[in-house]
Amino acid sequence: MKLNQNNYYGRGANKIWFSVSQYKDFMKCEAAALARIRGEYNPPPTRAMLVGSFVDAWAEGTLDAFKRENPAIFTRKSELKAEFRKADEIIGRIKADPLFMQFLSGEKQKILTFEMFGVPWKIKMDSFSEGICITDLKVVQNFRNLPLWRYDLQGAVYQKGAEICGYGQLPFYLTVATKERVPNLDIFQIPQATLDMALREIGANIEHFADVKRGIVEPEYCGVCDYCKNVKQARIRNYNELLEG
Ligand SMILES: [Zn+2]
Numbered sequence: 001m002k003l004n005q006n007n008y009y010g011r012g013a014n015k016i017w018f019s020v021s022q023y024k025d026f027m028k029c030e031a032a033a034l035a036r037i038r039g040e041y042n043p044p045p046t047r048a049m050l051v052g053s054f055v056d057a058w059a060e061g062t063l064d065a066f067k068r069e070n071p072a073i074f075t076r077k078s079e080l081k082a083e084f085r086k087a088d089e090i091i092g093r094i095k096a097d098p099l100f101m102q103f104l105s106g107e108k109q110k111i112l113t114f115e116m117f118g119v120p121w122k123i124k125m126d127s128f129s130e131g132i133c134i135t136d137l138k139v140v141q142n143f144r145n146l147p148l149w150r151y152d153l154q155g156a157v158y159q160k161g162a163e164i165c166g167y168g169q170l171p172f173y174l175t176v177a178t179k180e181r182v183p184n185l186d187i188f189q190i191p192q193a194t195l196d197m198a199l200r201e202i203g204a205n206i207e208h209f210a211d212v213k214r215g216i217v218e219p220e221y222c223g224v225c226d227y228c229k230n231v232k233q234a235r236i237r238n239y240n241e242l243l244e245g
Contacts, residue, residue, distance in 0.1 A: 005109060018119055019122050020157050022037070023209065032222070033212075053066065103127065103135045108127060118207070123161045127175075129170075135172075136173075137177075138175070156196075176188060
C-alpha cells in the first residue's frame with residue numbers, strides 16, 4: 001500500500017501505520033483506540049475539530065471542496081455558522097501576517113512513512129520546508145492551554161521521521177491562531193530538549209501499544225471514556241464512593 005491524500009486517514013492505513021493521533025488514542029484508552037482501528041468505534045468530529053479542519057483546508061488550498069463536502073457549516077440561509085465566520089476572520093488575520101504566512105509556505109500536507117522503535121509510522125506535515133523547518137498550523141481557544149494538547153509528541157515524531165527519511169534534523173514550529181474575541185497569532189518553537197523528552201516517552205510506551213494493536217496483548221479499558229461507557233455493563237456500587245475525591 002502506498003499512502004496518498006485520499007487514503008491517508010483510511011482504515012487500511014491506520015491498521016498498518018501508527019500515527020501521532022493513534023498513539024494519543026492509545027494513551028487515552030487502549031480499548032477505544034483498538035476499537036477505532038477495527039472500525040467498531042467511530043466518534044463523529046466535534047464542532048471545534050471542524051473549525052480546525054476549515055482553517056487547515058484553507059491553508060492547503062482546498063477550502064471550496066471542504067465547503068461543498070460539509071454543508072453542516074452553513075445555516076438554512078446558506079450563510080456560514082458563527083464559529084466558521086470566526087474561522088474566516090482568523091484566516092483574514094493570518095493572510096495579513098507575513099511572518100506567519102512565511103512559516104506556512106513550505107510543501108503542503110507532505111506525507112512520509114518510516115520505521116521507528118520497531119513499528120511503522122505515517123506522518124502528514126502541514127508545511128515542510130526542506131532544510132529549514134517543519135510547521136504545523138493550530139487553531140486553539142487560547143495560547144495558555146497549548147501545552148495541554150501535547151504537541152511535543154507530534155513535533156518529536158515529525159522531526160525524527162523526517163530525519164529517518166534523510167532530511168536531517170529540522171526545528172519544529174507551531175503556527176497558532178486563537179479563537180478569542182480578538183484572534184491572537186504567534187509562532188511557537190518547541191525546544192529540542194522538550195522534543196527529545198517526548199520521543200523518549202514514545203519509545204517507552206510504543207512496544208506495548210504495538211502488541212495491543214497486533215492482538216497479542218489485551219487492551220486496558222479506561223472505564224470513563226465514551227467508548228468504555230458504551231460497552232460496559234452496569235454493576236452495583238456503593239453510593240458513598242461518589243462523595244470521595
Ligand atoms: Zn475507555
